Amino acid sequence: MTKPLIEVKNLKKTFRTRGGELVALQNINLRIMPGEVVAVIGSSGSGKSTLLRCMNLLITPTEGQVYFDGEVIFNSEAPVDINLDAVRKNIGMVFQAFNLFMHLTVKNNIHLALKRVLNLPDEGIQHRINDVLETVNLSDKLNSYPGELSGGQQQRVAIARVLAMRPKLIFFDEPTSALDPELTGEVLEVMKRLVTEYQYTLVVVSHEIPFAREVANRVVFMDEAEILYEGGPDTLVNPPNERLKKFLSKILSTR
Numbered sequence: 001m002t003k004p005l006i007e008v009k010n011l012k013k014t015f016r017t018r019g020g021e022l023v024a025l026q027n028i029n030l031r032i033m034p035g036e037v038v039a040v041i042g043s044s045g046s047g048k049s050t051l052l053r054c055m056n057l058l059i060t061p062t063e064g065q066v067y068f069d070g071e072v073i074f075n076s077e078a079p080v081d082i083n084l085d086a087v088r089k090n091i092g093m094v095f096q097a098f099n100l101f102m103h104l105t106v107k108n109n110i111h112l113a114l115k116r117v118l119n120l121p122d123e124g125i126q127h128r129i130n131d132v133l134e135t136v137n138l139s140d141k142l143n144s145y146p147g148e149l150s151g152g153q154q155q156r157v158a159i160a161r162v163l164a165m166r167p168k169l170i171f172f173d174e175p176t177s178a179l180d181p182e183l184t185g186e187v188l189e190v191m192k193r194l195v196t197e198y199q200y201t202l203v204v205v206s207h208e209i210p211f212a213r214e215v216a217n218r219v220v221f222m223d224e225a226e227i228l229y230e231g232g233p234d235t236l237v238n239p240p241n242e243r244l245k246k247f248l249s250k251i252l253s254t255r
């Protein structure tokens, strides 16, 4: 039987705030199978980013277990001896803000990431850089600086930088919400290509509903720190849940 790439059991995350304790996630159980594309939607503050960050251990969950590729990588009940770098290298993450180094060329942005994380020899690195820039259609921007690129192109460089690590799956946290609509399309196009041509496993937090309908196998709706509903992409056409229905009509009316 195929094992999940990521599995989360009984996850809870609380933050200490001035007002006391804030529950950002609770009762979270989720499995991401190889080859799946999972769209995570839900209103602001519902816990979407916190979920991604707990799954790749960018932040430490308060309770529960996280498994990566069949191995436990976090257990609140017993310390786990793992190589965090090895886990992170296999879980790429693309953020809303592209987080590129503005003083480095496209090539050197990717080069630095590869050198730091993988310590590959220079020839291997060059080959990978050419490869990933081709995937995101930016081969001609090898020597450009991020400031010379559009927002959509910068985000595609950020995606290329993640692809260069050859991760087993990629998390996207609102990758297009800082972009104008005309630039959003080109980034979504590249993401779609990762699925159709490269069979990447993706978890995408995004409110691009047409994209989710077309590309996702599964939709996860978060509400008030919990997964309120999980279903196929048809869920977005005929929402079987009142709160999901309300949420969808709200985001569709703001577009």
Ligand SMILES: Nc1ncnc2c1ncn2[C@@H]1O[C@H](COP(=O)(O)OP(=O)(O)OP(=O)(O)O)[C@@H](O)[C@H]1O
Residues within 6 Å of the ligand: 015, 016, 017, 022, 023, 024, 042, 043, 044, 045, 046, 047, 048, 049, 050, 051
């Ligand atoms: N580092 C932190 N310290 C305290 N509270 C936090 C922290 N990070 C997140 N939170 C809180 O946890 C809750 C969930 O936040 P999260 O960023 O996961 O929401 P989200 O669904 O990604 O929202 P958005 O759509 O606005 O990005 C929110 O109430 C937020 O204020």
Ligand SMILES: [Mg+2]
Residues within 6 Å of the ligand: 048, 049, 050, 173
């Ligand atoms: Mg968020």
